[in-house]
Amino acid sequence: MSEVPSGVAVGELAAAELWHADRAAATGRLPGWSRFEGARLYEMAKPNRDPATDAALARLYDLDLVEDPGDLDLYLALAARAGGPVLEIAAGSGRVAVPLAEAGYEVTAVDIDVAMLARLAKAAAESGPGVPERIDPVAADLVGLKLRRGARFRLAILALNSILLLNTREAQVAAIETMARHLAPGGIAVVDVWLPSADELARYDGRLGLEYARVDPDTGQLVTKITAAQHEPATGRVILTAIYNEGEQGGATRRWIREDILRLLNADELRAIAESAGLEVEVVAGDYDLNPIGPHDDRAILIARRRGRPAPPD
DSSP states (O other): OOOOOHHHHHHHHHHHHHHHHHHHHHHOOOSSTTTTOSSOOHHHHOTTSOHHHHHHHHHHHHHHTOSOOSOHHHHHHHHHHHOSOEEEESOTTSTTHHHHHHTTOOEEEEESOHHHHHHHHHHHHTTOTTTGGGEEEEESOSTTOOOTTOSOEEEEEEOTTGGGGSOSHHHHHHHHHHHHHHEEEEEEEEEEEEOOOHHHHHHOEEEEEEEEEEEOTTTOOEEEEEEEEEEETTTTEEEEEEEEEEEOTTSOEEEEEEEEEEEOOOHHHHHHHHHHTTEEEEEEESSTTOOBOOTTOSEEEEEEEESSOOOOOO
């Protein structure tokens, strides 16, 4: 097993627990997150990965996204249109949830990975007064999720290819059904999907390539990320392997490996799934400015509404 400094996991998870203890004191709620809502918890889903490795991979995920994908303005605009509260499923380390809370919206942030939610807690605590109180993290599987307060959200977000990590069509359908189930009448769902080109898929033959070399601001260490992808045309899946090497120039190196299996979706399939979940599709766009999708776009952005008359914004 790769060497991981134990302080990474302990420090990040401790920050999360302190945050929730503070929230309990302020709100009268028992500390414990909302972690027992949902069908399948992280510890049950990934029994073979230790917390220190999870903490390291969550930290490296944030390093992957130091370059802004450019989607935050879209979510802020949709929140301004729909109002709150906001539900984000597969919320990760808070890249979307924290800016929404900074803008004044109440956000329920669902993720199966407690190490990711620990990063979210840290980011929220560092964002300023009032932000942690506006975020309710839920450690649960988004498939089959049934939150206690039900259909009350005016905006539901599944951002940046997260639906592709559900590697069966049934799970992808269930994810959008989860969004529809928790939307208030007139509420908006938004899903962002990567559309690889045929040329890209042809290159996914398992060859290794350098993705980046960056200094991690959390550790000050140089991280090189090497990736390989394997496309399975018969299943519509892409198997992604990421190898992270971290250390000082000329010094000892620590290594972590992450594998993800993506189930690809095209724009028509995304629309059909939303409609089957009872949502009314407003647009399937090809970029974050919501221009109509074209044959060569590499993203599909679904905007759909739950039928019914929306309540006036708060």
